[in-house]
Amino acid sequence: MSEVFDVVRDQPFFAGMTEEQIRAVAETARLVSFDEGGVIFVEGGPARRAYLILDGDVALSLRTQEHGAKTIQTLHRGDFVGWSWMYPPYRWSFDANVQSEVTAVQFDGPQLKKISLADPELGYELLKRFTEVIVTRMQALRIQLLDVYSTFR
Amino acid sequence: MSPVPCRILSVKQELQDTYTLEIESPRDDWSFLPGQYTMLYAFGIGEVPISISGDPSDPTKIVQTIRAVGAVTDALVGLKQGDFVGVRGPFGTDWDTSVAEGRDVLIIAGGVGLAPLRPVVFDVLNHRDRYANVTLMYGSRSPGELLFASQISEWRGRFDLEVLVTVDHGDDAWRGPVGVVTSLIGRSSFDGETALAYVCGPEVMMRFTIQALERKGLTNDRLYVSMERNMKCGIGLCGHCQLERFFVCKDGPVMTCAQMAESCWIREV
Numbered sequence: 001m002s003e004v005f006d007v008v009r010d011q012p013f014f015a016g017m018t019e020e021q022i023r024a025v026a027e028t029a030r031l032v033s034f035d036e037g038g039v040i041f042v043e044g045g046p047a048r049r050a051y052l053i054l055d056g057d058v059a060l061s062l063r064t065q066e067h068g069a070k071t072i073q074t075l076h077r078g079d080f081v082g083w084s085w086m087y088p089p090y091r092w093s094f095d096a097n098v099q100s101e102v103t104a105v106q107f108d109g110p111q112l113k114k115i116s117l118a119d120p121e122l123g124y125e126l127l128k129r130f131t132e133v134i135v136t137r138m139q140a141l142r143i144q145l146l147d148v149y150s151t152f153r
Numbered sequence: 154m155s156p157v158p159c160r161i162l163s164v165k166q167e168l169q170d171t172y173t174l175e176i177e178s179p180r181d182d183w184s185f186l187p188g189q190y191t192m193l194y195a196f197g198i199g200e201v202p203i204s205i206s207g208d209p210s211d212p213t214k215i216v217q218t219i220r221a222v223g224a225v226t227d228a229l230v231g232l233k234q235g236d237f238v239g240v241r242g243p244f245g246t247d248w249d250t251s252v253a254e255g256r257d258v259l260i261i262a263g264g265v266g267l268a269p270l271r272p273v274v275f276d277v278l279n280h281r282d283r284y285a286n287v288t289l290m291y292g293s294r295s296p297g298e299l300l301f302a303s304q305i306s307e308w309r310g311r312f313d314l315e316v317l318v319t320v321d322h323g324d325d326a327w328r329g330p331v332g333v334v335t336s337l338i339g340r341s342s343f344d345g346e347t348a349l350a351y352v353c354g355p356e357v358m359m360r361f362t363i364q365a366l367e368r369k370g371l372t373n374d375r376l377y378v379s380m381e382r383n384m385k386c387g388i389g390l391c392g393h394c395q396l397e398r399f400f401v402c403k404d405g406p407v408m409t410c411a412q413m414a415e416s417c418w419i420r421e422v
Binding site for chain 1: 263264322323328332333336
C-alpha cells in the first residue's frame with residue numbers, strides 16, 4: 001500500500017491534490033506490469049480499470065474488416081489509459097496493446113467513482129484531471145483529422 | 154535584384170513529391186543564416202520562396218528542399234543536375250540561435266516544416282557545447298512521409314540530441330509513436346521557465362504547439378515560429394505578404410510570438 005501511495009503521489013497527474021486525497025486514490029490502486037506484445041484490454045470488453053503508465057508504450061487500436069488492426073494513438077510514460085469505466089455502457093472502445101514492456105498503476109474504476117461520490121471535493125479534483133486529458137486528446141485527434149501535412153508546402 | 158543563374162549540382166528525391174536541390178552558390182561570399190530563404194526562379198515559369206535546408210557552415214552550395222505543389226515548384230523539382238535556376242537572396246530573418254545559448258532548446262517540426270529547421274539542427278550541433286538539452290520533435294503524416302529519414306536515424310544515434318518522432322497514421326511496420334506532434338512535448342524533459350522553442354509546420358500545427366508549450370511555461374518571447382505567406386519580392390516592397398504591420402518576406406519569416414502578438418491568429422487574406 002505505501003509503495004503504491006509513494007508512486008501515485010509522485011505522478012504529475014496528481015500534483016496539487018492533498019495527501020489525504022492521494023491516499024484515498026492510492027487505496028483503489030495497485031502496481032501492474034505487462035509484457036511486450038501483451039494486451040491490456042480489448043474493444044467491447046468490460047471496462048472497470050484505468051491505467052497510469054509509469055514506463056513503456058501502449059498502442060490504442062481499432063480493428064476494421066478492411067484494414068485489420070489500425071493504431072489510432074500511442075500512449076507513453078505519464079499518460080492515462082482508459083476512461084470507459086466512467087460512463088455507460090462501461091465497455092472499452094479500443095484495443096490497448098503493449099508496444100514495449102509496461103509498468104503502470106492500475107486503478108479500480110468503480111472504487112474511484114465510489115470515493116468521488118463520498119467526497120465530492122476529491123471527485124472534482126479527479127474529474128478536472130481526467131477532463132484535461134480528454135480535452136487534450138480530443139484536440140489532438142482534431143488536428144489528426146485535419147490531415148494538416150497533406151497540403152503543407 | 155535580378156535572379157542570378159546558378160547551376161544545379163544535384164537533385165535528390167526525398168519523398169514522392171519532395172526533392173532536395175543542391176545549387177552552386179551565386180557568389181564567393183555567399184552565406185545564409187538558419188531560417189532564411191531564397192527566391193528560386195524557374196526560367197520562364199515563375200519565382201517562389203524556398204527555405205534553405207542545408208548546413209549554414211557550408212557556404213559552397215545552397216541546399217533547398219522543395220515540395221511540388223504548383224506550376225513553379227513542379228518545374229523546379231523537374232530540373233536535372235547541370236540545369237540552371239535563378240537565385241535571389243538569401244532573404245528574411247533567422248532562427249536566432251544566439252539567444253538559446255545556455256538554455257534547453259526545443260526544435261519542433263511538422264511535415265515539410267523540418268526543412269527550414271534543419272539548418273538550426275546543424276547549427277546547434279555544430280556548436281553543441283553552447284546549449285543545454287536539445288530536443289528535436291518531428292511529426293509527419295505517415296512513416297513513408299518522414300522527411301530526411303536517414304538523417305533522423307543518424308541524429309538518433311547521438312547522445313547529445315534527443316530525437317522524438319511521431320506520425321499521424323502508422324502502418325503495419327511502424328513501431329514508434331502515433332499521434333500529433335504536440336503529444337511529444339510531454340515526453341521531453343526541459344525547463345519550461347527558460348527553454349526556447351523553434352517551431353515550423355502548417356500554421357494550425359504551430360498554433361496548437363504554441364498553446365502546448367505555453368502550458369509548459371514557455372513565454373511568447375521564447376517561442377519562435379516561421380510564418381508562411383504569399384511572398385513575392387522578398388524585400389518588403391510589393392506588399393503581397395503583408396500581415397498587419399509586418400511584411401513576412403522581410404520582417405519574417407521567423408518571428409517570435411511576442412513580436413507577432415495576435416497576428417499569428419489572423420487568417421491569410
